[in-house]
Amino acid sequence: QVARNLHQQPALLSSFRSSREVQDLDKYPEVEVVTNPPEWRFVERLLPPTTVPSVEKKEEYPSGWRPQTEDGSKAGYFVARTKNHMVPVYLHTRFRGQRRITVVRRVQGDIWSLEKDLRAVVEKSRNGKLCATRVNELSGQVHIHGDHVDLLRDYLKERGF
Numbered sequence: 001q002v003a004r005n006l007h008q009q010p011a012l013l014s015s016f017r018s019s020r021e022v023q024d025l026d027k028y029p030e031v032e033v034v035t036n037p038p039e040w041r042f043v044e045r046l047l048p049p050t051t052v053p054s055v056e057k058k059e060e061y062p063s064g065w066r067p068q069t070e071d072g073s074k075a076g077y078f079v080a081r082t083k084n085h086m087v088p089v090y091l092h093t094r095f096r097g098q099r100r101i102t103v104v105r106r107v108q109g110d111i112w113s114l115e116k117d118l119r120a121v122v123e124k125s126r127n128g129k130l131c132a133t134r135v136n137e138l139s140g141q142v143h144i145h146g147d148h149v150d151l152l153r154d155y156l157k158e159r160g161f
Contacts, residue, residue: 052083070160075117077109079161087161089153092143100147104156107140115142121155122148 055067067085072078082088088105107114115135122131122144132145144152 052085055085066157068161072109075109075113075159077107077111077114079104079114079156080106080108081161082106087153087156089149089156091147091149100145102144102146102148102152104142104144104152105140107142111135111137111140111142118142118144118152118155121151122146125151 057067065085068081070078079088090103090105092101092103093099094101104114104118112135115133119131119133123129125148134143135141136143
């Protein structure tokens with residue numbers, strides 16, 4: 001009976017009923033609002049950055065990461081990096097992990113030739129076995145049946161995307 005009442009009236013679980021009522025403003029301490037104190041620089045250090053910093057140009061990066069060099073003029077298509085400068089290749093799992101689908105996002109240009117190139121790379125790695133693909137032109141995505149995230153991410157990095 002009690003559980004039914006709590007389910008029908010979730011406000012009974014709220015803490016606002018047990019909190020004190022608002023008092024007159026005279027009873028609260030004075031607060032000074034400072035807009036630009038010199039101590040604010042110590043607080044700004046702790047705040048997360050609002051934008052992702054641009055990448056410094058180096059010959060080689062310690063982690064093995066490579067910046068995007070291709071602009072898509074040669075291939076006819078372009079795969080844009082994410083805002084964190086990562087290659088947009090993801091793994092979607094469905095049906096309790098039984099179905100794995102590799103998704104390449106942020107594709108611009110001739111998406112069908114990209115799908116043909118990706119399918120050729122996957123079929124080569126599978127010793128000629130065919131693989132199922134699906135292209136969504138409106139959202140700029142290519143879906144490939146199976147877990148091929150590392151393979152396609154390395155291929156796109158080699159191509160300069």
